[in-house]
Amino acid sequence: MKKLTITGKSVEEIITLFEESYGIKNGEYDFEIIDKGSAGFLGMFSRDAVVEITIKKEYYERRLEEFLTNICKYFDKHIFVSVYAKNAKTFLAKIEGDGIGKIIGKHGKGLGALQHIATIFLNRLSDTKVTIIIDAGDYRERRKELIKNIVENALKRVEREGKVALDPMFSFERKLVHEFLKNHPHVVSYSVGIEPYRYVVIERRRNGDSFKTRKHRTYHHR
Template sequence: MSFLEREAIGIGATIEEAQQAACRQLGMETHEVEFEVLQMPEKKKFGLFGGAPAKVRAYISITPASAAADYLREILEKMGAQGVQINIEEVEGGAVLNLSGDNIGFIIGHRGETLDALQYLTGLVANHVDNSYYRITINTGNYREKREKTLESLARKMAIKAVKTGRNSSLEPMNPYERRIIHTTVQKVNGAISWSEGENMGRHVVIGPDPKVKQSFRPRREGGRPRNNNFRSRSQSQDGTKGEAAAGAGTQPRPEIKKNAAAYEKIVPGIPAQPKPVQEKKPVKDESPVSPLYGKIEPKKGE
């Protein structure tokens, strides 16, 4: 890892005095620096001749991560956040500064804007140490992990919507880290793509359907619902003839429908069956003359 060193030479009658003199020059405490003894103290001979004071070299190694942490600690103190613990976690190509302490929720800000601003400034300080790219991430209370899951869920939902509707959707402006999360998630949804638009603070992600993939959505007509050639209106039955819903009032259902009211309701939903009204049976008047139980017996001829 690249690093720089700050050093100071301290001189004193004893080693301890020389160390304290060197620390005062660095503005650090003795437990924060490392020492190298350059010269041991020597007493004068006979109290008059010779002798030499102690000389030590105090130095501290400055890494991009430590420089960023020192700068962040100074800013937080001026913001009124006292006693904030900064734990440096070295990762490939950079470091994560994990913050912990009491009442530090205000450091996050609205949708992480304050945290992102602090992260940007500390990143600039870290990159000035050896003039190379060194990525600094600031996290507190697992906010980054929670935000990442929220963005992944949003990206997946908007990508599926774009595939179904065939329309583009623009998200709110985000920093490069959050835009990268959106792009990675959208790539996992078949038929959806994403790209960035805008400049500086207004740069945002747009999610839309992939023109290279055949879409299953149907275009919408102006002022109406999607065109569907397989759609049948209620005025047309399965055999292509006009049904009862469009025939007008007073039209009697077909014979096969009258026999089964449930089938009629299934074919034309929402229109109840119209059974034939039951007519009261009138007594039949027998107009034939009253005849006796046995008719008149006629004798056969020839008897």
């Protein structure tokens, strides 16, 4: 996840200072001694120790879980948060409890805002760009069914009107729309606008509208 090369008077000093400055726990990092260092002879020709430290995913899982828990407790003290890394760049967070409705907010706006600030938080800790996906009470799964219904109704309108613009959606919702529409070759879809007002446009495929043209229109599928 993140590698650091640290120098110091000794390996022990490097590890101690590293643990204190990062608030990291045993098992959340690996280290390799590059150079043990040397005190030299009579204080001459001394050499610093060099250690390469790799911060593991467990550290980021814990930090993200703590971050989300601290926020969620202001909504309800009985909310439970669990986090695990799907891979090195994607973290999934699950929020459960009676008060999750307050976190989700109207049309999922609260959940989207929480995911946004959680992504900023974790990216500041990592040296690679990471993605955070948060679900609360299976909201995303329920939203997936709703998006499917929205797409089916939009397709009927496209048949009559030729072109339909959907309401603004979160990134994961727009991706669902595009995924659903892959099974409908007679239409093309593309995203328009700037967050948080970005929305999907669905229109009837024109004569001679090739896959290349469709790909050009849909390269902003987020």
